[in-house]
Amino acid sequence: MSIEEIETEVKEEFALFGDDWEGKYEHLIDLGKSLPKIDPQFKTDDRLIRGCQSKVWLHSRLENGKVLFTADSDAIITKGIVGLMIRVLSGHRPEEIINAPLEFIDQIGLKEHLSPTRANGLVSMIKQMKLDALAFQLKV
């Protein structure tokens, strides 16, 4: 599936919740809990994206021309959103990642988590995912 198709899938998934904030956040928390663990060797300070409050660790590698991401966070809701980002971006070619609009976060009603005041490191994480993709693109 293309990035766009996965975004559509995520949007449809969240549309089911409508105004039910509880369902939406329970889903995010589940996503956070089920996010595959990052290899501890990559959970290092140089891979740490520091928000003011929660932390995000991001690891990326290139396999067969596709970028694979793993990540972790100390806050579970942040981790759920991190999981969504990975689901959308991981396994795609660098240029697809660089050009991904990522509007789905806004459209599924999680925009506030990307505001700089949320201080959760997500904005920086997205930037880092794209930067990593860019670095891989220059290598290939």
Add this chain to the structure above:
Amino acid sequence: MQTVSKPITPAVLENIRKDFPILSRKIHAGKNGSGGKDLVYLDNGATSQKPQVVIDVLEHYYKFQNSNIHRGIHALSQEITTEYELARKTVQKHLNAAHDYEIIFTKGTTDSICLVANSFGKKYIKQGDEILVTGMEHHSNILPWQLFCEEHGAVLKVVPVNNQGELDLEACDRLLNKQTKIFALTHVSNTLGTINPVKEIIRMAHAKDIPVLLDGAQAVPHGKVDVQDLDADFYCFSAHKTFGPTGVGILYGKEKWLSVMPPYQVGGGTIKTVSFQKTIYADLPLRFEAGTPHIEGGLGMAAALDYINKIGLDQIAAYEHDLLEYATDKLSVIPGLRIIGTAKEKAAVLSFVVDGTHPMDIGTLLDQQGIAVRTGHHCTQPLMAQFGIPGTVRASFAFYNTMEEVDKLEAAMHKAVKMLL
């Protein structure tokens, strides 16, 4: 200043809440503005809400009074100068300062502390001298001193805090020594709620001829502060945490210090005469008030102080004490919840963590339920390091909060914890 005021009963509270327009708004309303949750505002430690009388003052200023103060000869300028100076007197009376010129308008508590660190520091603090702070200071009462120390070779010393969140007074006495040039500490901790025994501490410091600066940002909104009774050398607070406008605050300083301290920021208004050879600076308080001030902010602050005096500072303190006790009892039953800051003397601040959860997750889920709290390190990272936690959830109360809101907080916490664990 204080009128005879009534205890804050539910009926009195209902009227008080009507004075604050924002308290009736809905949070997370639907796209067409429908639905939504009642706002439960428990982030008063960050900033307080404003009563209509303060909002009216700001509007009136821009509609009918706007002009610059202090040097105009036209009617508007003279009128507003008079009002601005009356606002200064209101603050003077509120803090019971001996003179109105001991009240300096600043941008806020941070600005007030920076002023003292730089101006007092430049005159009195030399290489090898010590500046004493405490382990529970807000960053804004650490960084100005730390920066000064780095630039001037002075040494920053820290009074330790115990696990209840109280100052170690024996260590305090020990750390106040011949090298100490100033002791800067918070009156009330923004993170823990601890009310420090500042009168006793000031006596301790003065016995060794060491002046004391108090950060009163979290004290002035919650009760009576009398700078002469405390014998504080400097006292700082912010209007916006005290139901007034943002961008304006106060530095109180004893005349004996302010009158000999060099100017900090200079510019229009701070001078008597200027030539390229020599400038003679103005007397107090104008010497420390560079540039056009936040005029309407000063007026708004005075209106806010008048407002809380009408409610009664003792009534506010008594009611908030009840709120805190009630909230402490209510939250204590939540499994895994640990209150950070259990000092004997506390203001209405409740910081906590819940085992196995991140404060930000709790904050997010409370927000979804209309409850505004603060999460994080509250600009007190050294304190968080001491308690070994990344941050806390902090509910900070004001006199307009209700017991029902505490119940809502408790219910919302149960739900949040259930969702997270």
